[in-house]
Amino acid sequence: MSLAVTNTVLDGESVGLRVERGLIAELGPGVDAHPGDDVVDGRGTALVPGLVNGHTHAAMTLFRGYGDDLPLMEWLEQRIWPAEARLDADDVYWGTRLACVEMIRSGTVRFWDMYWQPGAIARAVEDAGLRATIGVPLIDALDPANTPKLRDDALASLDDITGHGPRVEPSLTPHAIYTVSEPSLHWVAEHAAERELPVHIHLSETEEEVERCVDAHGLRPAAYLDRIGLLGGERGATVVTNPVSNLKLAVGAVFRYRAARDHGIPIGLGTDGAGSNNSLDLLQDVKVFALLQKHEARDPAAVPAAEAWAVATGQRAPLLGQSTLAVGEPADFILVRTDTPQLSLGDFTADLVYAASGAVVDTTVVDGVVLMRDGIVAGEAEVRTRAVERARRLGVA
Numbered sequence: 001m002s003l004a005v006t007n008t009v010l011d012g013e014s015v016g017l018r019v020e021r022g023l024i025a026e027l028g029p030g031v032d033a034h035p036g037d038d039v040v041d042g043r044g045t046a047l048v049p050g051l052v053n054g055h056t057h058a059a060m061t062l063f064r065g066y067g068d069d070l071p072l073m074e075w076l077e078q079r080i081w082p083a084e085a086r087l088d089a090d091d092v093y094w095g096t097r098l099a100c101v102e103m104i105r106s107g108t109v110r111f112w113d114m115y116w117q118p119g120a121i122a123r124a125v126e127d128a129g130l131r132a133t134i135g136v137p138l139i140d141a142l143d144p145a146n147t148p149k150l151r152d153d154a155l156a157s158l159d160d161i162t163g164h165g166p167r168v169e170p171s172l173t174p175h176a177i178y179t180v181s182e183p184s185l186h187w188v189a190e191h192a193a194e195r196e197l198p199v200h201i202h203l204s205e206t207e208e209e210v211e212r213c214v215d216a217h218g219l220r221p222a223a224y225l226d227r228i229g230l231l232g233g234e235r236g237a238t239v240v241t242n243p244v245s246n247l248k249l250a251v252g253a254v255f256r257y258r259a260a261r262d263h264g265i266p267i268g269l270g271t272d273g274a275g276s277n278n279s280l281d282l283l284q285d286v287k288v289f290a291l292l293q294k295h296e297a298r299d300p301a302a303v304p305a306a307e308a309w310a311v312a313t314g315q316r317a318p319l320l321g322q323s324t325l326a327v328g329e330p331a332d333f334i335l336v337r338t339d340t341p342q343l344s345l346g347d348f349t350a351d352l353v354y355a356a357s358g359a360v361v362d363t364t365v366v367d368g369v370v371l372m373r374d375g376i377v378a379g380e381a382e383v384r385t386r387a388v389e390r391a392r393r394l395g396v397a
């Protein structure tokens with residue numbers, strides 16, 4: 001199956017693009033459709049790489065608007081954890097499908113997920129057509145006696161995630177240092193190294209977490225992980241900042257982005273789950289990320305638009321898997337409407353970061369497959385209906 005996008009614009013130049021077997025086969029001025037191509041008419045659009053969501057809990061779309069404006073622990077203990085105790089695989093499947101529709105609509109082509117029932121997440125991602133690195137959720141209530149069970153559950157979950165095609169990749173996701181014991185974290189480090197799996201963990205989210213870690217181990221959380229062998233250190237540990245979720249829950253401090261960047265640490269952007277954000281639209285969060293950094297630094301040049309855009313598209317964090325618009329690369333890209341008020345004049349990158357929302361996205365292509373065309377995602381109505389049914393079953397909607 002081959003695909004052609006005609007009459008679009010890349011870096012201000014009129015171009016065409018062709019896709020064969022999931023890869024960009026031709027790209028540039030004068031590139032036109034071949035006979036038999038599925039043709040997307042790109043008039044009124046520009047071609048840009050897709051966005052990469054470095055941290056989310058996709059199925060938490062089911063909990064959107066359930067317990068807003070509560071303190072973090074009250075929100076978790078009284079709302080989220082009791083509801084999560086009732087979750088089954090079909091809930092997670094349809095919640096993840098709903099998240100995938102929202103991400104497709106707002107231009108995200110790849111995400112890093114951490115949630116229960118990873119086998120159901122893998123099926124949802126496979127069916128939705130996106131790319132994702134799906135975590136095996138690991139929690140042992142800080143009790144080393146639970147390490148053998150954590151290990152057995154992790155190995156079974158890894159089996160559930162495999163076999164869902166090349167767009168679905170596994171990772172190990174210990175929830176946090178305050179919910180997973182040190183022996184379990186040691187096992188995670190060893191097993192990740194053995195199978196070359198990435199590890200994805202919440203870190204230094206609250207002042208309390210940092211204080212408790214210093215009291216217990218004499219080290220701040222990142223140093224504690226490094227001692228266990230989990231960080232990767234110079235070997236590429238990536239920080240994903242989730243400014244909107246942190247702002248809404250009123251926890252933590254402003255991420256010291258510039259200090260991390262100046263030390264050469266790879267950095268990505270995440271939404272966190274829709275239970276706490278409440279949106280999965282990275283085109284909104286990239287603006288908040290940039291503004292927060294500017295305001296904190298009292299310097300409007302602290303994070304320029306092009307740099308914020310690079311972070312949101314994964315270009316500052318190779319591990320996260322950015323898409324590259326070049327011949328031979330995977331055909332993951334979006335078309336944004338340049339005939340919208342937000343994108344019709346001014347600097348294009350600044351418009352994307354400061355003016356646009358996901359509503360400017362017209363077409364989303366992943367692995368050479370058109371997941372949204374002219375603003376329409378096939379099967380969206382069924383996904384919404386089923387997700388609402390699951391939320392009602394859980395008593396959260």
Ligand SMILES: [Zn+2]
Nearest residue numbers: 057202272273
């Ligand atoms: Zn999270």
